[in-house]
Amino acid sequence: MKHLNKLFVALVMLAGLSSQAQDSNNPWAISFGVNAVDTRVSAASKLEDQLSQYFNARDNWNILPAVSYVNVSKYVGSNFSFGVTGSVNKIKRYVLPRVGEGPYTVVNPGDLNYYAADAVINYSLMSLIKSKKIDPSIHLGGGYTWLGDSSAGTLNGGLGLTYWFSEMVGLSVRSTYKQSFEDVREDMPSHMQHFAGLTFKFGGKDTDGDGIYDKDDACPEVAGLKQFNGCPDTDADGIADKDDACPEVAGPAEFQGCPDTDGDGIADKDDACPDVAGLKSLGGCPDTDGDGVTDKSDKCPDVKGPKENAGCPWPDRDGDKVFDKDDRCPDVAGTVANNGCPEVSDEVIKRLNDYAKTILFDSAKATFKQQTYPVLQAMVAILKEYPNSNFSLEGHTDSDGKDAANQKLSEDRAGAVKNYLIENGIASDRLSSVGFGESKPIDSNKTKAGKANNRRVEVKLVK
Numbered sequence: 067m068k069h070l071n072k073l074f075v076a077l078v079m080l081a082g083l084s085s086q087a088q089d090s091n092n093p094w095a096i097s098f099g100v101n102a103v104d105t106r107v108s109a110a111s112k113l114e115d116q117l118s119q120y121f122n123a124r125d126n127w128n129i130l131p132a133v134s135y136v137n138v139s140k141y142v143g144s145n146f147s148f149g150v151t152g153s154v155n156k157i158k159r160y161v162l163p164r165v166g167e168g169p170y171t172v173v174n175p176g177d178l179n180y181y182a183a184d185a186v187i188n189y190s191l192m193s194l195i196k197s198k199k200i201d202p203s204i205h206l207g208g209g210y211t212w213l214g215d216s217s218a219g220t221l222n223g224g225l226g227l228t229y230w231f232s233e234m235v236g237l238s239v240r241s242t243y244k245q246s247f248e249d250v251r252e253d254m255p256s257h258m259q260h261f262a263g264l265t266f267k268f269g270g271k272d273t274d275g276d277g278i279y280d281k282d283d284a285c286p287e288v289a290g291l292k293q294f295n296g297c298p299d300t301d302a303d304g305i306a307d308k309d310d311a312c313p314e315v316a317g318p319a320e321f322q323g324c325p326d327t328d329g330d331g332i333a334d335k336d337d338a339c340p341d342v343a344g345l346k347s348l349g350g351c352p353d354t355d356g357d358g359v360t361d362k363s364d365k366c367p368d369v370k371g372p373k374e375n376a377g378c379p380w381p382d383r384d385g386d387k388v389f390d391k392d393d394r395c396p397d398v399a400g401t402v403a404n405n406g407c408p409e410v411s412d413e414v415i416k417r418l419n420d421y422a423k424t425i426l427f428d429s430a431k432a433t434f435k436q437q438t439y440p441v442l443q444a445m446v447a448i449l450k451e452y453p454n455s456n457f458s459l460e461g462h463t464d465s466d467g468k469d470a471a472n473q474k475l476s477e478d479r480a481g482a483v484k485n486y487l488i489e490n491g492i493a494s495d496r497l498s499s500v501g502f503g504e505s506k507p508i509d510s511n512k513t514k515a516g517k518a519n520n521r522r523v524e525v526k527l528v529k
Contacts, residue, residue, distance in 0.1 A: 106126045273286050419525050
């Protein structure tokens with residue numbers, strides 16, 4: 067008995083600090099305590115006599131002043147548990163049936179040893195009354211009892227009550243009526259047995275030690291919080307790590323637990339500029355000048371410009387509103403219609419033709435006289451001012467000589483002017499030449515002056 071008492075005290079000291087009835091979390095329970103045996107129930111012939119002395123422990127109960135019973139039980143589901151109880155006692159008070167209307171007599175039968183082994187099915191009413199601490203129950207079962215040298219089987223039933231101090235520890239009391247199958251024998255009466263002691267639950271598995279059993283723990287390998295079914299919330303932002311896209315940094319639920327440092331409505335993890343408020347369309351980066359290029363990539367963040375030019379406006383050196391990249395004449399102001407080059411006016415054509423009229427060729431040849439070269443250079447300068455325009459050089463002769471010879475001479479002279487212009491920097495694809503011989507006179511071929519006018523090279527703008 068001494069050792070049982072020590073074990074009992076040790077289990078009390080190791081108990082936990084929450085509350086719940088025996089259930090699937092902690093399916094096993096063990097109870098230790100004292101028991102009392104009362105034989106008055108067998109001695110009394112009337113129910114009122116049995117109940118009137120029910121709590122008369124001083125006169126009728128046999129109590130062993132030590133741990134005198136052990137119960138081991140297992141929860142089997144639906145508020146039912148099954149257990150076995152072993153108990154010991156000494157019978158010093160044995161109630162004899164009264165004679166007539168006389169009193170009940172209590173005798174000492176000789177300190178009879180009492181032993182009992184019982185199986186019990188217990189039904190908890192705790193969930194029915196919706197309590198978290200008070201656990202009333204009913205039980206049925208059967209067992210075998212030894213009283214001195216006698217023994218008999220019993221059919222048992224009764225009521226119990228447990229007050230759960232914690233999830234693991236409760237104070238239990240139980241009263242069991244034991245109907246002896248040998249009740250007709252005076253040495254083996256039916257009787258009441260009362261139990262009082264502590265109940266300890268165990269058997270629940272909590273791998274991570276967070277107070278939530280593995281079967282209910284959504285994260286059984288990592289300690290967590292009850293409100294998250296056992297899962298941790300490392301950054302304490304109210305979102306379990308398993309659902310938190312940024313478990314190490316606190317953030318609101320709208321961003322799956324990630325912060326939004328610059329407050330632009332874009333979580334830092336998705337924000338290319340997390341410290342500066344920006345636009346969602348630009349990955350959270352700002353665009354001060356609104357040109358669609360983020361400031362961090364914009365070489366001209368305060369002036370609108372295309373992405374292709376790193377956010378800077380295209381240059382327009384000549385100020386003709388045609389960007390240099392598209393301007394065929396970036397250093398000379400022109401028109402949009404003419405790709406940034408100046409338009410060739412009638413006055414320009416007149417100047418070219420005024421120069422062309424003074425081109426002098428050697429007689430009957432397509433070679434230039436020396437004094438003609440300054441004229442040709444002047445024409446080169448004019449054509450370079452209009453690099454986006456094309457020109458046709460037309461050769462003409464007077465009527466002297468054969469037609470075929472005149473035709474060839476007009477072609478050769480127009481070609482000679484063309485070649486000179488090309489050799490001096492005018493693109494060949496801008497020039498063409500043609501000869502008309504004597505077919506398009508502008509003056510009379512009957513006079514010397516008229517013939518001189520007909521011998522000419524004309525410049526035409528090709529549109």
